[in-house]
Each structure stands twice: as structure tokens, then as C-alpha cells.
Amino acid sequence: MSTAELVLGLLSAGPAHGYDVKRGHDSWFPLGRPLAFGQVYTTLGRLERDGLVEVLEKTSGGGPDRTIYALTDKGRKHLSDWLADPVPPAWGSADEVLRKLVAAIRTGGDATAFLARQRASHLRRIRELQETPAGQDPTSSVVRDYIVAHLDADLRWLDSALDRLSEQETS
DSSP: OOHHHHHHHHHTTSOEEHHHHHHHHHHHOTTSOOOOHHHHHHHHHHHHHTTSEEEEEEEOSSSSOEEEEEEOHHHHHHHHHHHHSOOOOOOTTHHHHHHHHHHHHHHTOOHHHHHHHHHHHHHHHHHHHHHSOOOSSHHHHHHHHHHHHHHHHHHHHHHHHHHHHHHHHHO
């Protein structure tokens, strides 16, 4: 996921400070990992350096300094270009599952037990997602469906891998 472009997307609604950006991100992806404050401010600093956002105002009061950021024309174009560019198919999180499976097979580990544990973990996560009520935000059900579909595809692959290992063991 591209944090920089998501921050630009969040700022497209209007100027905001880092706390608003973080809160906006977390509301856009309620089923995902919350965005860390440090990552927000590091990203905003890079975007400012690259001319994609600008500082509109710095305020200091009884609490920490608040810096208000806004999208520049260059930032709007960058966001528009990013949204228009299709995402190339990638390995994603399955990469680690595949690496662990290959390592288990190559090192004499219990690949079948690993696949069974991974399958149970995927099933547990699908159940959690399906039991979580959809929020009012129209994107929450789309995000949940996307995650469930990917977990389901992983489950089909895990079952296929288990079948292949079982066939090889009986040969």
C-alpha cells in the first residue's frame, strides 16, 4: 500500500493536520492496521519536500504544535496519476506463506502441519471478518469482501498444496 498516495487522497478533501490524516486513514481502513503517527508525519515531511503538499499554517497553543497541510496542484496531479495507474498483480502477503512452506519442505520440517495451521488461521480470520458488522461507510463492506475473497483464494491454494503433499507422500 502506498501511504504517500493515501495521505494525498485524504488531503484532497481539504487542508488537515497529521492527527486528522491518521484518523481519516484509520476510518477508511477500519479492518486494517492503524497508521502510526510517526509514519504520518514522516510521510507529510516527504510530501512537502517533494512539493506535493504545502504547509498552510503552524499553530502552537497549550499543547503540541499543529501544522496544517494542503495538497498542491502537483500533489493533485500525482494523486490523479496514481489513481489512473493499474496495480500490477503481486505476491502480496502470500509471499511469506509460500516461503515458509518451501523452507519447511526443503529443511525436512512438517509442511503438512504448517499448512494445516495456516489454513486454520485463514478460516479464523474469515470468521472474524464475517462476524464484524459492516459500518455505515460504503467502503467498509467492499474492503471486507476484498479481504475475504483473498483469504478464500489462499484457502483454495492451501488445500491444493495439502493435496499435492499428500499425493507425494503416498507415491
